[in-house]
Amino acid sequence: MKTTRRTALTISALLAAALSPARARALSHGPAFGLATPTLGEGSWVDDAAAMTITDSQGSSAMFRDMIGYGVTQDLQANISVPLSPALDRLAAPPRTRGSAMMGSFGDIEPSLMWRFQRRAPAVGERYESTAFLSGSIPTEEAREGVRVGPGMNAALVTGYASRTIYWWLGGGYQRYFSSGGDRLGDLPYISAVFGWRPPMFRGDYPKPDWRLFVESLGEFPGKDRIGGVLNPDSGGTKFLLGPSALGLYGGWGVEAGVLFPVYQELDGRQSRELYRTVFDFTYWFN
């Protein structure tokens, strides 16, 4: 029954992506892991397909996700992000993370709204802007890490600057899961900081390819899970990660890859230490 549900979900997501009249901008033209501000133009679509892995001392978890976004107005974007590969290898106890801050947690369907509530363009190619995120999460599995999973909510704020040479974004968010059958996954507060740079050789004018490099950092502070109303001592902690990513853009196409390494991990109880996480992302913008 569970397998049938997952298969149906995967097929539905693939059909939705394939049949949508025009598709959407996934991790946007920003970082691979962190939060970023850009939203789609009014009436534009983006399709963002991402492969993410997390590796710890016990093995690896992998996830394919697809996100479809639509520009409701030039400052309001609606998205739906779905996991496409529930059958891939999973760690016995994967760390609590959203994988990529803008695409939702492992195993969750996440409809979201992005509202760019502030923007200022002081010169050619420059933008200062701030965006708020609000999303809900619908789990595709009954239990995760031995904890029954309920639906959840996620809210985040990010502010930043984009230009033809440098970029930066600073943001933070909070994910909360509701209880299911007396169990509840711990809350997940997180912060992200990103600095980007475009090398001089890639500052050619459109339609030449457009490449940029980022240094990304992510802080995650998961709370303790509750099982039958009792706190699980082998959950929760603090983790800071740092790593590079690269984004290539050409016309309506985008390809991005990044890796993050933990630089600080303080995990409560008995938990595996994370070694690294990766993202490979492919995007197409429909106009």
Add this chain to the structure above:
Amino acid sequence: MTKKRGKPALLVGLVLALAAGWAWPVHAEMRRVVMKIYGMDCAPCAHSMEEGLKKIKGVTKVAVSLNKGTATLDLAAGNKVSLEEIRQVVLKGGFTPEGARIAPAPAANQEAQAHMKTVFIPIRGMVCVKCAARIEKALSSMDGVGKSRVSLAERAARVEFDPSRVSAARIVEVINGLGYHAGKPAAE
């Protein structure tokens, strides 16, 4: 008494003329628009702007420059495109329109080029390159004058101009007005 009655009559005439629709044109046809756009930083920004502007009825070609922050639109003859329509597309794309320059269309340029004439004007009184540069600057600023080149070695100027907008005699006058002595223009 006659004067007092004349003013209301003039006003009434003006109102009637406006009502008849032959006063000022509300919308003049544009053939090329260069829109300055702030906030575009990436290839997909330019791509979405290009695609969005192409959808405007009457637009035949769009060229977006990220480095200059511009979108250049060529418009078909008889188009009804307005600057406000272009501005709205830029705004809906999430960017900031910062002004527009209406440039002559390529076809209009060619037509104007066909009407241009070039004259050779001998000039006395030039003693240095600064004199030549001064005359060249004055000629270039004249309405109806295209390319102009003043040669100190030849003691002469070659001036391209549109006879429907300026005469060779007027060009001679301008040179003389600067304190030099222009001779009789000869067609080239």
